[in-house]
Amino acid sequence: MLARYLPIFEWGRTYDRKVLSNDLMAAVIVTIMLIPQSLAYALLAGLPPVVGLYASILPLVLYAIFGTSRTLAVGPVAVISLMTASAAGAVADQGTAQYLEAAVTLAMLSGVMLVILGLLRAGFLANLLSHPVISGFITASGILIATSQLKHILGVSAGGDNWPEMLGALAGVITQTNVWTFGIGISATLFLFWVRKGAKPALQAIGLPERAAEMTAKAGPVAAVALTILAVLAFDLDQRGVNLVGAIPQGLPPFAVPSTDIALIEKLWVPALLISIIGFVESVSVAQTLAAKRRQRIAPDQELVGLGAANIASAFSGGYPVTGGFARSAVNFDAGAQTPAAGAFTAVGIALATLFLTPLLFSLPIATLAATIIVAVLSLVDLKTPIRLWRYSKADFAAHIATTAVTLIAGVELGVIAGVAVGLLLYLWRASRPHAAIVGRVPETEHFRNVERHEVFTLPHVLSIRIDEALTYLNARWLEEYVLEQVADRPPVRHVILMCSAVNEVDASGLESLEAINHRLGDGGIGLHLSEVKGPVMDRIKRTHFLEELNGKVFLSQDRAFAEVAKDTGEPPEPVDHYMARGLI
């Protein structure tokens, strides 16, 4: 019981020296990778770089206590940073105390919401975001993020909350490009792109073993940081208009009390909810992928609690919304992390960096951080998915494209909402016009299939209809119309068998429709039979008067129903011997 709510008690019991050394090793590698990433994502969120470091300390410790994934690494991530910038930007200007307060409040609200959703076991809400919607959102966010960083590469000032605005603002100031900044920015970008593909083979070529080469290549962003700092110092680039990170406050995160300003909370709760859901979905996807590789399991409802605790911790230590990120978790996993303790050790690493390393970053060009972001997010842009979706399902394609387009044109919040809305509408539309088939018996079997797709046997007096959907309020009206229309089209019909093998549920509205159909068919002297009704559905129907009023019977199988009804009509089924042989007629 305790282990369910505090997973630390589960893995903590078997913790030993070997696991410790693996976790420590992973923590060192992740720490090195996280320092430039945390600074860069804070920049993307429009916050002072140190806030990214703050958000990478306490949250990791809290997730280690409450989270269920062994290898997930939480902290600032690209998409959530972009959403934070959009939400905080709507209530205050970047650089003001109000802006920082809004970011901290977002973390607090998001944390509280996640914990509440977790305690309500409402992890299923994350299902509202389908894979096509998520991938459309991530692609569009990647494009937005990369575009938002171009201004830092060019050394100009430009704003914009969506793609058309950003491109317009950039076009207006492109002539003011600072060549020194652009030189640093473009070199860092090209270097980082090369590192992704070319560094590992190059390091192997100079004799490093494969694994060491792979890990060293992950430190590419650190190399870019070091090299560009040296370039700034060597050529006095601060005198030539290159923007630098400047002084980062040294010391541990402050203890901050999040805002309790109701007016601010009213403005921020919707974006906080979206941040919570997107963050949760991203984190759970990453955690599940990694857990599956080692045949471990995660508990989605407890993950909500873990992420919520991490966000509350972030708010109390002056940070902004965090979640489990793909890149950092994959590095943590590959580096051999075995328990969430690796996350706690990473937190110690970042805390030490915050205490002692920040003066070294004074001369780091902002353009280098922008390059780190651009290279990281462009890998998120996935143009193959829409093609695959178009081929497989037009509805999924529509949801994907709607999400991508609305995100690009109207920003991240409306993008997510549009994706969920389009997905739901299409789902409800399909559920309201379900598939149904007139079925007949496949020769020499007891199996019944669609008369339009298979060579099957039917009888003129018997109409067998297979309903391919749960009978719910969404299609109750359709059901009545469909069945009565089919009967009206076939005057000889004297028995209707509804084959319910695919009817997974009958709600109150569906039952009313069945009653209406039964009543209407009864008026015309036509029997209504049900076959293959599922156990849970039958249990509920038995609690009503429906079976007493039914003009027919309920059969265990469609085959039994067909044989019995055929006998009643006096028509020997063809081939007769199929049934004769089994003593059914």
Next chain:
Amino acid sequence: MLARYLPIFEWGRTYDRKVLSNDLMAAVIVTIMLIPQSLAYALLAGLPPVVGLYASILPLVLYAIFGTSRTLAVGPVAVISLMTASAAGAVADQGTAQYLEAAVTLAMLSGVMLVILGLLRAGFLANLLSHPVISGFITASGILIATSQLKHILGVSAGGDNWPEMLGALAGVITQTNVWTFGIGISATLFLFWVRKGAKPALQAIGLPERAAEMTAKAGPVAAVALTILAVLAFDLDQRGVNLVGAIPQGLPPFAVPSTDIALIEKLWVPALLISIIGFVESVSVAQTLAAKRRQRIAPDQELVGLGAANIASAFSGGYPVTGGFARSAVNFDAGAQTPAAGAFTAVGIALATLFLTPLLFSLPIATLAATIIVAVLSLVDLKTPIRLWRYSKADFAAHIATTAVTLIAGVELGVIAGVAVGLLLYLWRASRPHAAIVGRVPETEHFRNVERHEVFTLPHVLSIRIDEALTYLNARWLEEYVLEQVADRPPVRHVILMCSAVNEVDASGLESLEAINHRLGDGGIGLHLSEVKGPVMDRIKRTHFLEELNGKVFLSQDRAFAEVAKDTGEPPEPVDHYMARGLI
């Protein structure tokens, strides 16, 4: 084609003298019933009584041209009047020109929305309102409406948009009750209640034939109007503080140009949409019920156009939102109306009344109209439905109660929204945790059922799982977890057969989960087979690489799959002869 968009061309072709006399007869009866009802509902909507008459003229003619129901009678109805009062009351005070303008604008917006939804063939959106939600909403509205009229029965002033407010306001002023008004009000209420049940037998007892007695009883409200007017005149009740209808402007409806004030439209579009949807659902339910009795059909998408045209006509003639009402349509049907022409004749009757009869209504007490409303709406209150729903389905019960409670406490608009939201959330929650069953073969048949409910035959090396839900993004995560967990719990399993007889759809997210399951089972050397995949589902899967990568086969029937896989494991199925006899092993 023309008849599809202008149904008048269909019934118009066969119109003859006999149909004409039936329609005229029905029109006279409906006109007599409609005059007090139209005045009363305008009062409920907070509008001058004459607006109710205006809303009962042109809209009927337009519906006769564009509507598909032969017997639906459109005009002001109770629930829509209440919603109009709530929406218009939010932007202006009752009695002002702005309030009237808001009501007219609601009719215009609602008309335009209905026509657009009709042209988009979006009638399916009405499915979002389930029977339990509608019945909860109608019950709560009935209670709200009856309560809102108590002030007129007592002769006091009191406001309130929801039940607690109304009761509070009434409690504060109950001591100011005007005894004369109360006398008129309570007598009219008791008389009208008696008319509903007792008038028909009483009239039959004095010698009227059954049908004539029934029709005469429908004129009960007219009798109440006449009697109370006489009482006012006889006892000079206008001198004793009894509120009267007073002067009603004589003449045909004015031609009005609806407002194009964007600020007003922005405030009213949400209530207008809710009015449209509620009005449409009420109207279609009534139309379908009546059409079914005469084996006629209605076309829901064209009904949207018909109701839209009626509302636009209402707006242009100074009226307010209208829809097809149950009481008036039932009277129209019972009185023998055969075509929508009866509606047009009713319009002429109301127009004549507006021209010539309104001076007679000068001394009509408001309390009489309030009594008419109370008696009409209390029949809408249905307390049996929640009991029936509780027994049948807790989810439907929850949606019903949520709608009733929110409507009573927070008003009609939030009530509808809450009902739709709760219904959807519960639907999505169920879809995200579907039912699935481990199945085995029922002895001596080819039929497979749940091992927990039936005595069935299974094999230790073969796991047959029947998934009772479409595989969509709502349950993609669940599917992966469920299948892998079942396999993990049964170490001897070497083949998994997913029986897809109830899988009505596989969307892109569902396919990704199937791919992941296939991949994961393949790693463990376990075969994944599919059986009874539906035609439309298979068509789509064939467009992907899934079948090439599948570690197993797709079988037409579960029985074939089980036999083949059993043969492969080398275990002869028990009883062996079942398969041997059919040459399967």
